[in-house]
Amino acid sequence: MRDFSASKAYFERAAKVIPGGIYGSKSPGFLVPGRYPYYLSRGKGSRIFDVDGNEFIDYLCGYGSQIVGYGNPAVDGPAFEQARKGDLLNQPHPAMVELAERLVALVEGMNWAVFVKNGTDATTLATSIARADTGKQIIIAADGAYHGAANWCSTNVFPVFTQAEQRDLRFFPYNDIAALEACFREERGKIACLILTPYHHPTYKPQQLPTPEFLQAAERLCRAEGAWFIVDDIRANFRLDVRGSHVYFGAHPDLVAMGKALANGYPISVLMGSEKLRKTASSFFITGTYWMSAVPMIAALATLDEMERMGGTARLARLGGMLREGLEKLGREAGFGARVSGPPAIPYLTFDEDPDLYLNQRFCAAMADRGVFMHPHHNWFMSLAHTEDDIAQTLEAARGAFQELRPLPHAY
Amino acid sequence: MRDFSASKAYFERAAKVIPGGIYGSKSPGFLVPGRYPYYLSRGKGSRIFDVDGNEFIDYLCGYGSQIVGYGNPAVDGPAFEQARKGDLLNQPHPAMVELAERLVALVEGMNWAVFVKNGTDATTLATSIARADTGKQIIIAADGAYHGAANWCSTNVFPVFTQAEQRDLRFFPYNDIAALEACFREERGKIACLILTPYHHPTYKPQQLPTPEFLQAAERLCRAEGAWFIVDDIRANFRLDVRGSHVYFGAHPDLVAMGKALANGYPISVLMGSEKLRKTASSFFITGTYWMSAVPMIAALATLDEMERMGGTARLARLGGMLREGLEKLGREAGFGARVSGPPAIPYLTFDEDPDLYLNQRFCAAMADRGVFMHPHHNWFMSLAHTEDDIAQTLEAARGAFQELRPLPHAY
Numbered sequence: 001m002r003d004f005s006a007s008k009a010y011f012e013r014a015a016k017v018i019p020g021g022i023y024g025s026k027s028p029g030f031l032v033p034g035r036y037p038y039y040l041s042r043g044k045g046s047r048i049f050d051v052d053g054n055e056f057i058d059y060l061c062g063y064g065s066q067i068v069g070y071g072n073p074a075v076d077g078p079a080f081e082q083a084r085k086g087d088l089l090n091q092p093h094p095a096m097v098e099l100a101e102r103l104v105a106l107v108e109g110m111n112w113a114v115f116v117k118n119g120t121d122a123t124t125l126a127t128s129i130a131r132a133d134t135g136k137q138i139i140i141a142a143d144g145a146y147h148g149a150a151n152w153c154s155t156n157v158f159p160v161f162t163q164a165e166q167r168d169l170r171f172f173p174y175n176d177i178a179a180l181e182a183c184f185r186e187e188r189g190k191i192a193c194l195i196l197t198p199y200h201h202p203t204y205k206p207q208q209l210p211t212p213e214f215l216q217a218a219e220r221l222c223r224a225e226g227a228w229f230i231v232d233d234i235r236a237n238f239r240l241d242v243r244g245s246h247v248y249f250g251a252h253p254d255l256v257a258m259g260k261a262l263a264n265g266y267p268i269s270v271l272m273g274s275e276k277l278r279k280t281a282s283s284f285f286i287t288g289t290y291w292m293s294a295v296p297m298i299a300a301l302a303t304l305d306e307m308e309r310m311g312g313t314a315r316l317a318r319l320g321g322m323l324r325e326g327l328e329k330l331g332r333e334a335g336f337g338a339r340v341s342g343p344p345a346i347p348y349l350t351f352d353e354d355p356d357l358y359l360n361q362r363f364c365a366a367m368a369d370r371g372v373f374m375h376p377h378h379n380w381f382m383s384l385a386h387t388e389d390d391i392a393q394t395l396e397a398a399r400g401a402f403q404e405l406r407p408l409p410h411a412y
Numbered sequence: 413m414r415d416f417s418a419s420k421a422y423f424e425r426a427a428k429v430i431p432g433g434i435y436g437s438k439s440p441g442f443l444v445p446g447r448y449p450y451y452l453s454r455g456k457g458s459r460i461f462d463v464d465g466n467e468f469i470d471y472l473c474g475y476g477s478q479i480v481g482y483g484n485p486a487v488d489g490p491a492f493e494q495a496r497k498g499d500l501l502n503q504p505h506p507a508m509v510e511l512a513e514r515l516v517a518l519v520e521g522m523n524w525a526v527f528v529k530n531g532t533d534a535t536t537l538a539t540s541i542a543r544a545d546t547g548k549q550i551i552i553a554a555d556g557a558y559h560g561a562a563n564w565c566s567t568n569v570f571p572v573f574t575q576a577e578q579r580d581l582r583f584f585p586y587n588d589i590a591a592l593e594a595c596f597r598e599e600r601g602k603i604a605c606l607i608l609t610p611y612h613h614p615t616y617k618p619q620q621l622p623t624p625e626f627l628q629a630a631e632r633l634c635r636a637e638g639a640w641f642i643v644d645d646i647r648a649n650f651r652l653d654v655r656g657s658h659v660y661f662g663a664h665p666d667l668v669a670m671g672k673a674l675a676n677g678y679p680i681s682v683l684m685g686s687e688k689l690r691k692t693a694s695s696f697f698i699t700g701t702y703w704m705s706a707v708p709m710i711a712a713l714a715t716l717d718e719m720e721r722m723g724g725t726a727r728l729a730r731l732g733g734m735l736r737e738g739l740e741k742l743g744r745e746a747g748f749g750a751r752v753s754g755p756p757a758i759p760y761l762t763f764d765e766d767p768d769l770y771l772n773q774r775f776c777a778a779m780a781d782r783g784v785f786m787h788p789h790h791n792w793f794m795s796l797a798h799t800e801d802d803i804a805q806t807l808e809a810a811r812g813a814f815q816e817l818r819p820l821p822h823a824y
Contacts, residue, residue: 010506010509013509013513014508014509014512016513017509017512017513017516017523017524017525018508018509018512018524018525018526019524019526019690019693019694019696019698020694022503022504022508022704023526023694023696023697023698023699024697024698024699024700024703025699026502026503026504026699026704036503037503038503038504039503039504039505039506039508039509040498040501040502040503040504040505041497041498041505041506042497042498042501043497043498043501044498048498048501048502050503051506058502060502061502062500062501062502062701063502063701064701065500065701065702066500070498070501071496071497071498076495076496080492080495083488083492083495084483084488085453085454085455085483086452086453086454086455086456086460086482086483087677087678088474088477088478088677088679089452089454089455089460089474089482090438090452090460090470090472090473090474090475090785091434091438091448091449091450091451091452091462092434092438092450092451092452093451093452093453094422094451094453094463096426096430096434096451097422097425097426097429097430097451100426100429100430101425101428101429103429104429111429112429112430112431113429113430114430114431114435117529117530117679117702118529118530118533118700118701118702119700119701120700121530124562124563128563137576149697149698149699149700150536150562151536151540151564152563154697164549164576164577164579164580165576165577167576168576259701260701265499265500265705266499267500267529267679267702267705278431281431282431282432282435284431284435285435285436285561285566286431286435286436286561287435287436287437287438287561288436288530288531288532288561289474289475289476289477289530289531289671289672290477290529290530290679291436292434292438293677293679373502
């Protein structure tokens with residue numbers, strides 16, 4: 001096990017002035033307490049460094065936000081140049097126009113863009129536009145889908161603290177066409193929208209890709225009801241297809257929300273929509289003090305350029321495929337039902353024999369001991385800063401980790 | 413009138429790919445269309461520069477976020493240094509602990525801090541914690557108060573698009589004790605919280621300071637009901653008293669939300685609370701991908717230091733007082749009922765004879781012509797980058813603007 005004494009000292013101080021010390025997805029309990037660093041000091045390329053000087057090959061990538069690597073000069077160069085001139089001004093910077101033009105040209109089926117800050121701002125705005133446009137209130141979403149941390153989206157994943165919003169949410173099991181049909185039947189005439197991630201990436205569970213029949217049914221039901229189809233692409237955007245993950249899966253949404261990788265970690269998200277919803281979107285008072293800051297917009301433009309230069313989604317898929325194949329093979333050789341789910345660029349390892357994820361926690365902790373930052377409860381992310389060498393080192397570490405956890409042969 | 417042809421060209425492009433071209437508080441219609449720049453390129457100290465090369469002395473300060481001036485090296489220096497090492501990492505940076513410790517020591521009555529991104533994230537979290545802690549749903553707020561752009565807070569200021577949230581909101585006229593008492597009486601046993609800005613700064617209207625009796629009544633009613641008292645200090649924080657604007661007015665809230673000036677424009681907000689609410693706050697899953705980014709936290713620490721070095725709230729009040737006195741005197745001399753409302757550090761000019769703000773629009777447009785950026789519909793902000801010389805130049809411009817608008821003497 002690594003030395004995390006500086007991390008622990010900071011955490012003790014934090015516990016006095018911050019509820020839980022560290023909250024939300026970054027809290028120690030969401031990883032494996034004591035086996036991961038609690039505080040990081042820097043990142044470079046595919047590597048992160050903690051306050052004790054430990055170095056890790058990182059497969060969480062700032063929860064997906066790093067797609068061309070930490071501290072990439074092709075992004076930070078133009079971003080810092082604008083930061084020196086001014087980031088948050090009274091009015092937008094021309095980069096806002098340039099980024100909107102670029103995304104509208106790029107993302108399939110989308111005719112306009114609105115920039116916000118949190119991913120949640122984009123998904124919330126999407127559902128609000130759908131409600132305003134239809135005059136209806138019901139939102140249908142998949143069981144266990146994460147659409148953000150606002151009150152309306154926390155009703156299924158986390159405990160409900162606002163009763164008002166939960167009245168208007170309906171849930172169904174992902175990929176279950178009959179259950180989705182039942183939702184639409186029961187709420188007929190009251191449904192504003194269906195919101196789906198482009199594929200299902202629930203926390204604590206293997207990832208699920210959509211069946212083509214499911215997506216077709218979703219679109220057919222929305223059209224018949226007059227409800228809008230929202231794709232929440234915040235976690236996956238730019239990793240599967242830069243035109244939007246809906247293109248990768250052959251879906252045709254009316255609204256698409258993107259964030260995270262959009263500007264390689266600079267804080268910005270975007271809601272995009274089809275022509276049919278432009279008028280309703282224009283009628284909204286959409287505002288936030290930080291939403292038109294220039295630097296993240298310039299970073300987003302640079303991220304798109306740099307992604308292409310570094311090999312784009314094809315390279316992400318190839319690297320992710322190498323990792324998947326290697327992990328599954330090494331796992332099987334050590335006697336485990338190791339399975340990597342999801343698209344190659346956004347992999348997640350689980351063990352068939354481990355429904356409670358205890359084995360997964362032990363595996364990831366053993367990987368952290370070996371200098372690899374993987375997450376036992378949340379999907380991982382490939383970045384273009386990962387190299388074949390990183391994958392080789394990771395698989396070498398995995399060989400050791402699997403051996404360490406190897407099931408004992410039955411006594412004879 | 414100044415040349416805004418580059419601004420207009422960008423706006424024409426924007427109108428094709430962004431609903432409304434520019435949305436929310438930055439839309440041309442919220443200022444005076446055609447008389448202000450639509451796009452800015454940079455800022456330095458107290459000045460902003462638009463895409464046509466026009467320069468303005470700025471009294472909007474990035475909607476309040478600039479408190480030590482645009483491009484202040486004492487803030488940008490340490491912020492850029494961390495930005496080069498990494499901003500958004502998988503886990504927080506130690507600066508999060510340092511900033512929480514500093515704010516808890518500084519802000520009176522507050523024992524813990526949670527960092528979020530938008531101001532709305534902080535006010536929403538405050539009301540959600542109050543609801544969770546009390547098990548009650550009703551939020552009481554002042555008519556026309558702006559607490560953010562989330563669904564729950566847009567029900568009184570902007571059109572309602574979600575019916576669910578509005579059921580649980582109750583409004584009363586600011587400073588009206590009898591009306592507030594009636595709210596508490598009618599909703600007895602169902603009230604989670606009262607949320608107030610430290611003083612009333614409604615859009616399109618003169619600002620109102622609280623009466624001591626009103627604040628006392630608010631606190632008495634909350635205690636008797638077992639409801640929590642939230643102060644939304646996002647617009648005013650650090651300009652009246654660094655210990656919190658509630659100290660300036662002698663209020664005793666249980667929860668305080670701050671943002672905007674907190675990090676001189678770097679995107680971060682904070683919710684702070686009293687010991688009694690720590691346990692409930694700890695039980696929340698509070699999360700956002702961008703919420704633990706290191707750079708805004710380091711900028712916030714540097715902003716606090718730099719504010720003190722530049723003269724702090726005393727200097728802001730003195731500069732704002734000079735501006736107020738000068739504007740009111742010049743206005744009176746030109747025959748107008750010019751009145752500057754609010755605390756000196758956050759002034760707002762209206763004309764007694766101008767309930768519809770048409771005269772205010774003409775005055776502010778005439779000031780923009782003269783290179784001064786004031787807002788006809790939204791309060792202004794003093795920053796520590798403003799100088800006595802800026803105020804003198806501003807008043808010289810105001811002399812010309814008042815003369816330009818001077819009411820014609822009655823024909824004789």
